[in-house]
Amino acid sequence: MKKNKSYKPEWTPENAGEEFAVKIVEGVEYQNQKQSVSEKAIKRKLLSVDEYVNGVLKFDRNILARTITLIESNNHQHQEIAQQVLKNLLPYSGKSLRIGITGIPGAGKSTLIESFGLFLLNQGHKVAVLTVDPSSTVTKGSILGDKTRMENLSKENNCFIRPSPSGGTLGGVTRKSRETITVCEAAGFDIILIETVGVGQSEVTVRSMVDFFLLVLIAGGGDELQGIKRGIMELVDAILINKADGDNEKKANISKADYENALHYLQPATKGWKPKVLTTSALTGKGIPELWNTIKEFEKLSKESGVFEQRRKAQLVEWVHRIIEDSIIDEFYSNENVKKSIRKIEDEIIKGKITPTLAAENLLKLFKAKD
Numbered sequence: 260m261k262k263n264k265s266y267k268p269e270w271t272p273e274n275a276g277e278e279f280a281v282k283i284v285e286g287v288e289y290q291n292q293k294q295s296v297s298e299k300a301i302k303r304k305l306l307s308v309d310e311y312v313n314g315v316l317k318f319d320r321n322i323l324a325r326t327i328t329l330i331e332s333n334n335h336q337h338q339e340i341a342q343q344v345l346k347n348l349l350p351y352s353g354k355s356l357r358i359g360i361t362g363i364p365g366a367g368k369s370t371l372i373e374s375f376g377l378f379l380l381n382q383g384h385k386v387a388v389l390t391v392d393p394s395s396t397v398t399k400g401s402i403l404g405d406k407t408r409m410e411n412l413s414k415e416n417n418c419f420i421r422p423s424p425s426g427g428t429l430g431g432v433t434r435k436s437r438e439t440i441t442v443c444e445a446a447g448f449d450i451i452l453i454e455t456v457g458v459g460q461s462e463v464t465v466r467s468m469v470d471f472f473l474l475v476l477i478a479g480g481g482d483e484l485q486g487i488k489r490g491i492m493e494l495v496d497a498i499l500i501n502k503a504d505g506d507n508e509k510k511a512n513i514s515k516a517d518y519e520n521a522l523h524y525l526q527p528a529t530k531g532w533k534p535k536v537l538t539t540s541a542l543t544g545k546g547i548p549e550l551w552n553t554i555k556e557f558e559k560l561s562k563e564s565g566v567f568e569q570r571r572k573a574q575l576v577e578w579v580h581r582i583i584e585d586s587i588i589d590e591f592y593s594n595e596n597v598k599k600s601i602r603k604i605e606d607e608i609i610k611g612k613i614t615p616t617l618a619a620e621n622l623l624k625l626f627k628a629k630d
């Protein structure tokens with residue numbers, strides 16, 4: 260691939276090189292470099308809490324990007340400032356529609372976001388796109404694919420695209436993503452699109468931060484082939500059979516009927532809403548207006564019934580519990596006593612000298628012991 264006319268998105272740290280360009284030679288590893296460069300970028304010039312807050316509220320894209328970088332930093336001092344900034348932004352947040360998009364790799368999620376995002380901008384909306392990919396530190400490069408696939412969208416002033424925060428646990432990624440949603444909403448984005456990969460725990464996590472959850476599939480793959488578990492189908496408000504173009508259109512309609520049938524037997528994810536199955540072509544834009552109509556209908560119904568508000572409240576409470584769980588787990592595994600003994604105790608379990616329950620009790624005793 261040629262590096263013709265590459266440009267850098269605004270989340271790029273100031274001194275970053277070509278590895279942050281939108282058009283880029285595939286396979287460049289940049290994850291570690293990104294982290295260290297952005298840490299330096301924050302250190303070089305920390306703004307005051309007011310400067311961050313006012314910048315975000317004034318829709319200053321540069322400050323918006325820097326605020327998110329601050330949130331994503333694991334540095335203790337940055338975290339303290341970030342929390343104050345968030346506290347001030349909180350009253351201005353919450354007014355968006357949050358849409359989660361999941362699906363098998365290659366189903367066309369990013370392409371869909373590009374065409375759906377442009378459609379929404381045309382309707383006068385402001386769109387923020389976030390990705391949650393806890394595996395991105397391992398797989399690398401998936402974000403590069405996203406950036407090239409959302410090329411037109413990323414040039415739009417009323418759109419803001421932020422890749423998954425790098426590094427850390429799913430818990431860490433989740434916290435950062437939720438806080439990033441808060442900041443984007445305070446900046447005035449009224450539609451938040453969150454893309455996640457269709458593997459492991461990330462769907463459940465994204466479901467817990469969005470109002471509407473969409474599963475993107477392709478025709479004729481068969482459930483096993485598409486790696487879609489029944490559990491995921493129970494989380495969704497709509498299924499989209501994408502790539503319904505050319506020869507595929509017929510197959511897509513057959514799949515649509517199959518999934519409609521399958522959904523019929525499942526518990527709906529949102530009380531009072533029967534999950535819909537739609538077909539689209541992210542490439543041609545066919546089916547996009549219908550997707551938006553479905554989402555608007557969902558919003559109207561769930562707001563009228565109070566389910567929308569109830570879910571938002573439940574999500575906030577759940578968020579607090581997640582933070583507590585994560586921080587206790589963190590504290591446990593970084594405890595010196597635990598660190599000293601854990602390998603030995605694990606070894607004893609493997610050799611059958613001790614039961615798992617006893618092993619856990621011993622470790623917890625060590626954790627609670629005053630040194």
Ligand SMILES: Nc1nc2c(ncn2[C@@H]2O[C@H](COP(=O)(O)OP(=O)(O)OP(=O)(O)O)[C@@H](O)[C@H]2O)c(=O)[nH]1
Pocket residue numbers: 362363364365366367368369370371401404408456501502503504539540541542543
């Ligand atoms: N024919 C056709 N091809 C599509 C459509 N949508 C996406 N594609 C193609 O499918 C490939 C994968 O698209 P992506 O948008 O990257 O898929 P994704 O689901 O975001 O992939 P990951 O992020 O890697 O999981 C690309 O080559 C797209 O051009 C569509 O509606 N029709």
Ligand SMILES: [Mg+2]
Pocket residue numbers: 368369370404405454
């Ligand atoms: Mg993608």
